[in-house]
Amino acid sequence: xxxxxxxxxxxxxxxxxxxxxxxxxxxxxxxxxxxxxxxxxxxxxxxxxxxxxxxxxxxxxxxxxxxxxxxxxxxxxxxxx
Numbered sequence: 001x002x003x004x005x006x007x008x009x010x011x012x013x014x015x016x017x018x019x020x021x022x023x024x025x026x027x028x029x030x031x032x033x034x035x036x037x038x039x040x041x042x043x044x045x046x047x048x049x050x051x052x053x054x055x056x057x058x059x060x061x062x063x064x065x066x067x068x069x070x071x072x073x074x075x076x077x078x079x080x081x
Contacts, residue, residue, distance in 0.1 A: 019070070020072060021064075021069075021070060021071060021072075022064070022069045022070030022071070023069075024064050024067055024068070024069030024070070025060070025061060025064035025069045025070060025071045027064075028060040028061070028063045028064040028067065028069065029056075029057055029060030029061060029064070030060070031060065032056045032057070032059045032060035032063070033053075033056050033057070033060070035056075036050055036051070036053070036055075036056040041056055041059065043055070043059070044059075
C-alpha cells in the first residue's frame with residue numbers, strides 16, 4: 001500500500017501537504033492530557049474530574065477552537081469512533 005492511497009499508518013490527513021490540526025490544537029490537547037494524567041483536569045460545566053482519554057482530547061480541541069486554532073468542525077452527531 002503506497003503513501004498516496006491513504007491507508008492505515010499514514011501520518012497525514014488528506015494529502016501529504018495539508019495538516020488537519022494546527023500547532024495550537026496540538027499544544028492544547030497535550031496540556032489537557034497532562035492534566036488528566038495528574039488528575040487535575042475538570043469538566044467545564046459540572047466541575048467533575050475527567051478520567052477519560054477521549055474527553056480530555058475533546059476538551060483540548062474545544063479550547064483550541066475558542067483560541068482560534070486550526071481544528072476541523074465538530075461532528076453534528078450520528079456515528080462515533
